[in-house]
Amino acid sequence: MNGSESVIETHGLSKHFGRHRGIEDVSLSVRRGEVFGLLGPNGAGKSTAIRLLLGLIRPSAGSGSVLGLDCWRARRAIHRRVGVLPSDFAYEDMLTGREVIDFFRRLRGLPADGRADELAERLRADLDRPLKQLSRGNHQKIGLIQALVHDPELLMLDEPTGGLDPLMQEEFLRIVEELRDDGRTVLLSSHNMAEVERACDRVAMIHQGGLLAVETVDSLLSRAPRHLRVTFDGPADAAPFAALDGVRDVRATGNSVEMDVAGDINGALKLATARHVVDLVCERPSLEHAFVRLYEDEDSGGEL
Amino acid sequence: MIAKLAAQTLRMRLRSILIWSLSLSALTVLMVAIFPSIGKIDFEQLLKQYPKAMLEAFGIEDTSQYSTPIGYINAELFSMMIPLAIAFLPLGVINQCLPAAEERHFLDNLLCTPVARWQVLAGAAVAGATALATVLFAVWAVTLLAAELLDVNLGMADLARSCVSLWPLASFVASVGALMAGFGPGRGRALGAAGGVLVLMYMLPVIAAFDHSFAQAQKLSVFYYYNDWLKHGIDWSEAVAVLAAAAALTAIGAVLFERRDIAS
Structure with a gap:
């Protein structure tokens, strides 16, 4: 096993639901031992991509493989080695979490080894109450335990922290970090940018069913515009800054001017320091900022 | 794997199986209880006044059958x-x-384990057939007990024949599901189609009793054989053929289920 080995590969993977688009021509590769994020707004095609990889739906075109196995033809062999948390999932409400986990453990032919209790303790999940008495967050914890309990080499988690409180989100991120340290691969889709920024090594951005970018989080952040705020000793003028290349969304308020600067920041700095600068703040872009900008650029046909 | 899935399904449907058993047993016990007073009526004379085709349509070939408890x-x-009722139990x-589990996204979880789709379908079919057998056995046992207590000579084997005859019939309807x-x-589509087949199959022998051009067509109906089993005893070759047809429909369903998308 080496770090560059692909655990997930897709080539031109597409899925159409009649006249409706699911995903279109998605080609990507997820390497062993990395945490890979799928980002995109609702309806972008994240869940469709995961369902294709799990063999729940059949590709309309292209191909996909998971752990070297064809995701449609060899789906059962894939399921033996993968832990899955679907985005929408349900169990029998009258069962307790322990009964649900025991049922899935028996289907996998595994003995009870205390791993479920260990995970339940970490996620503060109550395994002994019927599911119908659990909140959405606690229900989600049962789903996470069920996905993790057999110690899979690959995890596919669709919106894993939905409904979890911030403390449990933090605990979940620690579990993901431990899995990565242990050489396991995690594919997760999320709306939570802070979570993706912290957990993921690389991200794929999906927009209207197509792949917009596949990059490391660091590279994405370095390409994203920085937010610059300069305060002068007198009234600020937005116009000279707005004329600079790579500068946009310039706004002057009183003695301050704010702007987003993509690429080289020197032009804006030189222009600012030509006057007496009282204060200067340059904010590191968040993944959310990068995400929104990338989508806006795509929609307007521009470039980052 | 099929046994594990069927066992889990039966466990989840325990209450439903109990309700079916109690309801149908209550119905048969009621009939046993009122038979001593009904039995005094001369049905034979009464039924002789009805047209023959009408009696045939309602499966009454022998007008003396009302004079015995099992008849x-x-x-x-x-x-x-x-x-008509019990066919909906295995269905x-x-x-x-399957369809209901798919709608509430339980299948997404289940089919992400090393379980083949055909095994899920086979597990459901086995669970349905077992639930049916359990309810029929309960009806048989409770009715016999009631007959014993009420001093009605029902006949253990005769009642068993009636109960056992239902098993291939209801299994066939479930296989359409x-x-x-x-x-x-x-789930509406599966229920509607199977319910439609059930009613159509029931109606075919009824129509054939009035219109003899349906004499051959009625042989496509499971009720044609079932009605005969009730009157003359189970023809095991026919019962096996009905069960084989049910198995074939289930197998086709399994093949199609393996090939289709799971709804999101």
């Missing part, structure tokens, strides 16, 4: 009410395990 129960319950089990589940999601 009375067969005519009142096993010829129409119970078969409901299959519907819950399994076939529909293979085609696609939607």
